[in-house]
Amino acid sequence: MMIQVPRGTADVLPGEIELWQYIEDKARDICRRYNYSEIRTPVFEHTELFQRGVGETTDIVEKEMYTFEDRGGRSLTLRPEGTASTVRAYIEHKMYGSPQQPTKLYYIGPMFRYERPQAGRMRQFTQFGVEAIGSNDPAIDAEVIALAMRLYEELGLKKLHVELNSLGDAESRKAHREALIKHFTPHIHEFCSDCQSRLTRNPLRILDCKKDADKEVMKTAPTILDYLNEASKSYFEKVKKHLDDLGIAYVVNPNLVRGLDYYTHTAFEIMERGIGAVSTICGGGRYNGLVQEIGGNDMPGIGFAMSIERVLLALKTQGVELPIDQGLDCFVIGLGEAAEEKAFLLLNEMRRQGLTADKDYLGRKMKAQMKAADRLQAKVVVIIGEDELSRDIVVLKNMETGDQQEVAFDKVIAKVQEITKNDKQGR
Template structure:
């Protein structure tokens, strides 16, 4: 036995084993199919970017940038600071600018992505240091109709996955000027209560006061009672935008609730914000959210281009499904296991195994030369739906025995026909 110490996975990460991976594959397939129906194309960006991207995009004052990023220098001379992506939007915007997707006046682009993000925070159930998101971003349309299309895509994804007990909450921070007015009003309201705030929110009061509204600390929640709502600071244009969002959601038969305290953790959000919660998750019940970011493309060096999008945590989604007792529609497993009586049959089965796989049949066999009894036991452990048995008699007659594992029935099939019969 080895005396070497075991190496474990880093804190806040988990291994997705084959039994669980099937659920992930199903959720990812549903995400891709839903995005395609809404005419969103897939984009894949690097998992690390230049650190400046997140400082300029997400914001210096956000908790993500100030506390949670995995940032390090690469091996270049001089070294360059890079950061594992903490969220998907900034990288997608960078890719859209760099690759000319938004160069032309009036250009539109609708993309989605599926992949891991990284944040150094206290691991919780469904909130890991490496977590995975399905997200979508739409560029080039400033109208509230585009906000609602993104919301509908997100809600349709959840519907197809079978999530129940969903609540959509919406709010508006307004345009750049409205958001600035709201920030000033909030600072004016909370400044006299600064000593009553948590240590984090005392810092946020200067750097990112809107985040105080999202705090779970009871001291902050008490201090925020009676705070002016964002709606009081909205310009006429922003108010009309948000009214249109609500009208379209109602026309689309999507229930929602206006939550005046709803904010998002990133500085780039303007106008419409939303968050979706689900039953089965306890107090931390958010499974995804999004919003509009009309200034971000310009902020990252591109042509002024409106944008809107969302991100949905896949770990949270799977936990919600589990908590609600929802079974994902996994594809039925059909596995054919080849059993060999003797070395000659084993050689025969290697050729048959290749023929089955080329025909698209999921097939396997024991590669260690174990006894027939052990081969059958392995087929049971692997939950094979059929067994093909070959021995001296089958080799002589050019047949195989095909056994149905569920019914335990067995028939003799010509070797030349068995591949077609199982395809």
């Protein structure tokens, strides 16, 4: 019986991986421009981190985590998201003590959730996210949203819009919580068992329920915007003004609560029209109580996360082709044993000087090797035969123009660099 990849996971093969690398490189480049530094955290953490950080009443913690006990009896969990791990590292390594504040970080790596696989939603998925910890300035909320939008813009995505909400401060959330309990209590027997258990523990999570989303009582539930105190209202207005100043269009959605418990004040999602069943391609918000909840001092923070799989799906849906150059600079052909040895040494020197190059390792004939060079999209083919070897030259063929010329052996690398440089500049 052939062993296959587990359900909800996928192999990313040559020909596709270049798209991932392009997106990841673009994300890293934009983060450098915004002065965010990369952080890499373990793939698994102590389960308690996500119970406390993400929230015990969330679907992620209750239903979706991959949790196991190690040989020492410790409960460990494959990380379902990146913020809790980043905040744990921020506290553990005392990053708050750095003179460069706020602490601005980003991550790219695999996350794991036990969900029903569908387009853009996998059980192992790759997430790119940023976190800015240590500032209460509404401008950094706008900066985080702008960074995400900049990435999508430079990838060529259109048909995007931002949905925005405020979840308020602790005082506002308490008032809203009491209103939600009062609103749902007379009807809670009509709801699913999850909602019933969350009524008094975390009524906000009822608004995130997929099973009961169409109930009329859900549609008439009190919104957090009706319970924002003056400080929360003022903060939200400043965030909106910064977005207006940046020219970032948004829609205020009072029902946007996100699926994680740590959000306060700003919450947002970036939506893509036409992606199919999954329309949210980015989500994030402010989490002012999370650092303290995990064990640190009371520090504010904000961030977002996006799935690379969903980005790729959006690119495909919108017909955006990324400018991926998968071809080789040069394919080297040696005809005869002595020429093969010379070709092998030339190939090594080409690579040392920064060229992408390869040769045949199957002992194929000249015609078959030329076909191989064509399949590899080689820009130049260098041919060394017995005659060329005796005259210390090579035959160089420009695969785009079909032109051939003889070039002195000690000049061939410079000539290949010249041709490939001009080709890249012309793209």
